Amino acid sequence: MKARPMKYYIFCFALFQLICSTLKAQVDHYWSQQYGAVSSLTGGAMIAGARDNSAAFYNPGGLAYVEFPNLSVDGNIYRLDKIKLSDGGGSGINLNSAQMSIYPQILAGMISYIKVPGLKLSWSILTRNYNNVLMSTRYARDNGTPTIPGSDQYLGELDYVSQLNEQWFGLCVSYKVLKNLGIGITNFGTYRGETSSITNNSRAVSVKDTNATLSLSNYTQTMKYITVGTLFKAGIDWELKHWRFGLTVTTPSISLYGTGSTRREESYYSTGSAENAGQQPYMIRAEDKSAKATFRHPWSFGLGIEFRTEKTRIALSAEYFLRINSYYIMSPDANPMIYPATLKDSSQMKSKIEHYLYYSSASKPLLNAGIGLDQRLGKSFSLLLGARTDFSSYTPTEDSRVMTHGTGQWDLYYISTGLSYHRAKQIITIGFSYGFSLNTPIEPIAIITPGQNPEVRSGVFAQSFGIVLGYTYFFPR
Secondary structure: OOOOOHHHHHHHHHHHHHHHOOOOOHHHEOOOOOOOHHHHHOOOOOOOOOOOOOHHHHOHHHHHHOOOOEEEEEEEEEEEEEEEEEOEOEOOOOEEEEEEEEEEEEEEEEOOOOOOOOEEEEEEEEEEEEEEEEEEEEEEEOOOOOOOOOOOEEEEEEEEEEEEEEEEEEEEEEEEEEOOEEEEEEEEEEEEEEEEEEEEEEEEEOOOOOOOOEEEEEEEEEEEEEEEEEEEEEEEEEEEOOEEEEEEEEOOOEEEEEEEEEEEEEEEEEOOOHHHOOOOOEEEEEEEEEEEEOOOOOOEEEEEEEEEOOOEEEEEEEEEEOOEEEEEEEOOOOOOEEEOHHHHHOHHHHHHHOOOOOEEEEEOOEEEEEEEEEEEEOOOEEEEEEEEEEOEOEOOOOOOOOEOOOOOOOOEEEEEEEEEEEOOOEEEEEEEEEEEOOOEEEOOOOOOOOOOOOOOOEEEEEEEEEEEEEEEEEOOO
């Protein structure tokens, strides 16, 4: 093989960091999850007019209008999320993820022993964010690669995992100030767990050139953390004949506890004669198993309008989320092990290892909107239709040296339909939702085909298929 100076490997290392720093987490989408089967199937347009347990999330002021104590269970009994990244591993290397999930949307109930007129209390457990992305691919070239002279075979492999589970636990207090005016506030406790990893290995083998028989390179990055916090959501719900109006405000989260671990490693090794001394092996490795972690949720403001007659309900909702400036979810002190030691003295490398294990996040401001129709069909059935946006809040962090993970740089659009069956003491709802993204250019997750232009772009197309089931039981007074 042709000898290369150490600065070549420093450049490759910096390039790999830049490529990997384009990834973000599923929290980039604030409206992926909706709560309550009826709410989910009518575009989440429930900021005005929520009259069931989902009001604790959509508008706490609406809970004051609920007449009978009830228990509701709603969930995605099946959800299939598909992501295709064309050229996600380099030119001609596509990445795919298709994961089936079953999880509850919301479990909620009224606290019935409160006897104060106009005062209502409820509890709720809901899945705020859920994500599961698994991608794996390999690239093989029997004739080697021109970028590694003398190589006969080349093999590149990429494995990527991004998993997220965020649960909220709420206690809502709502009071009917006037006959047609309800106010309320919900205190949510939050639990968030995220795991992400990326592994990129390559091997070049030369059996013809005895001076360089094998070259190995490795890049591994893993991160996981949990955080516990709290936030508040307040709302006003006002009725006026056929119209209902809702206004909500959600506070940023307050971090109560957080811990995580992170590991990062890059290495290169090549066998051969002393003639290739310029192509030295090297390794950079760091790990922290007990780093402090924190996560921030944004301020948001919601507005809803609903028009209803005896058989028809048409609702509109919109929510504006404020910006979150760049911050570190984890900022562990790392003292990387570097071989050879002379590499540590490089001015280029010093700037790269300063934040070697840091994990940053930032979000841009955005506005989501939804529209829903609830049309009564006879005495027992209702037709549900809905549509909503779920725009991405992704924004790159200021410091490209910071470790970031995840997917979610694309905007999503959802449509849904279903039926509700009404009985004296219960409501059963079932329906289907479909979400999709437009083809969006992003940076590839990693380039496993050697010698490619680092400016190659990847195209993403994401889809989500869901079957929603809901059940509500009304207790007698």
